[in-house]
Amino acid sequence: MARRIPRVGIGGPVGSGKTRLIEQLVPALTRKGYRCCIISNDVVSKEDAQRMQRILATEAKLMPENMIIGIATGGCPHTAVREDPSINLAVIDEIEHKDPTLDLIIIESGGDNTMTTFSSELADYFIYIVDVAGGDKYPRKRGLGIESCDLLVINKIDLAPHVGADLSVMARDAKAVRPGKPVEFVNCRTGDGVERVADHLAEGLLFDKPVSQKRRKAARRG
Ligand SMILES: Nc1nc2c(ncn2[C@@H]2O[C@H](COP(=O)(O)OP(=O)(O)OP(=O)(O)O)[C@@H](O)[C@H]2O)c(=O)[nH]1
């Protein structure tokens, strides 16, 4: 049996910044020595996967293009990552056989409502991302995603003054609805705060041990 590569699921409402977060997260994780693969789910298109292939593979050369896979789920976005994750699991099975030394598989869910969660069969760590443009009421209005995720990411903080969102209210409410669980404020256009998201992954899922790096060093030693 192939080794189970750690997996992080990223969910959130349509347009909250899931793809931009991955575009910033992969360089941050690469700097820490981790090698990643991406699966991007969407309902009908593969636009996000194609964008990331261009930005992360062709331009930044951080990973091979075939390590960024688009899935057009053709139905309800959370079904493909929770009720019936079989398409995603089949793709992961292929990846685990192709390159078992990868450190992390990042799975983007299609944009959905506030009730998105991932099947534990599919993801080991769950990031839920919302943006401030929906208003500072978001955290206190709750929802399965916000309450159950391992890390809540609040994106587009640059837009807060333009939409009258008070970040301190969001921080206070997030703390109240997710006692003891982390929240990070980020700007995924500039990358501000994304290093801290990478730190959470390193500490909470990858345990600061880049498997690929250790194996590469061992291979060099002979
Ligand atoms: N101003 C600002 N815009 C952002 C930020 N993050 C993302 N965006 C913009 O928001 C839009 C949506 O971002 P995406 O990353 O595509 O969002 P998504 O959640 O992947 O969207 P779907 O996959 O379609 O649900 C894009 O036009 C981004 O450029 C941010 O921090 N600030």
Ligand SMILES: [Mg+2]
């Ligand atoms: Mg996207």
